[in-house]
Each structure stands twice: as C-alpha cells, then as structure tokens.
Amino acid sequence: MRNYDRDPLLDQRAALILLFGVLSAIGAGALTVLNCGTVSGAALAGAGAFAAAVYFFHKIIS
Template sequence: MGNNDRDPLLDQRTAFILLLGVLAAAGAGALTVLGGQPLAGGVLAGGGAFTAAVYFFHKIIR
C-alpha cells in the first residue's frame, strides 16, 4: 500500500501491438466461424492469427 507509483503496466508500443493482435485474432476467428467451421476451429484459428500478428507487428513497429 505504500507504493504509490503511477507507471503504466505496459508501454504504448506493447499495448498497440497486443491490440493489433487481438483485432487480427477476432477477425480470423469470426471469418473461420462464418465460413462454416465449428467454434473450436475459430478459436484455434484466432489463436494462431494472434501469435502471428504479434510476432509480425513486433518486428515491423519500432
């Protein structure tokens, strides 16, 4: 309780990269389910898209 630091948990770059990863995952999962696959397939596609997007944006955003 004595620690009154106001430092953010994540810096702006990290938060932005994770946001883009979540958006890519939601898009891939939604398109997978709308394409006729079961929900579990959409979740797996979203997880793969999240991983790939975070890696990709981590490499290109400086």
C-alpha cells in the first residue's frame, strides 16, 4: 500500500510565481532571437527576465 499523504514540494503560490518567471524568460529569449540576436544573448536576456519576473510576481502575488 502506498502512502499518498505527503506534502507537495512547492505550494501553489511558489509554483505560479516560477511558472510566470519561466514564461517571461521564454518570451524575452524568443524576442531577442527574433530581433537577430545570438543564442547566448537570448540566454542572458532570458535569465535577466526570469530573475526580474520572479521578484516582481513575488511582490505582487500575496
């Protein structure tokens, strides 16, 4: 018999904030590549967008 009463690794708020951060990073990276940027530049833009989005959504989602 399996025990399914374990707590989740992330609560819903943290999962939502990280999801929005990842979506923002993908959007920023895609826009950078579409603007004739390099893949490394897109990765840097995506990383910065991820950090900014996680901080922003952490502050506004209570």
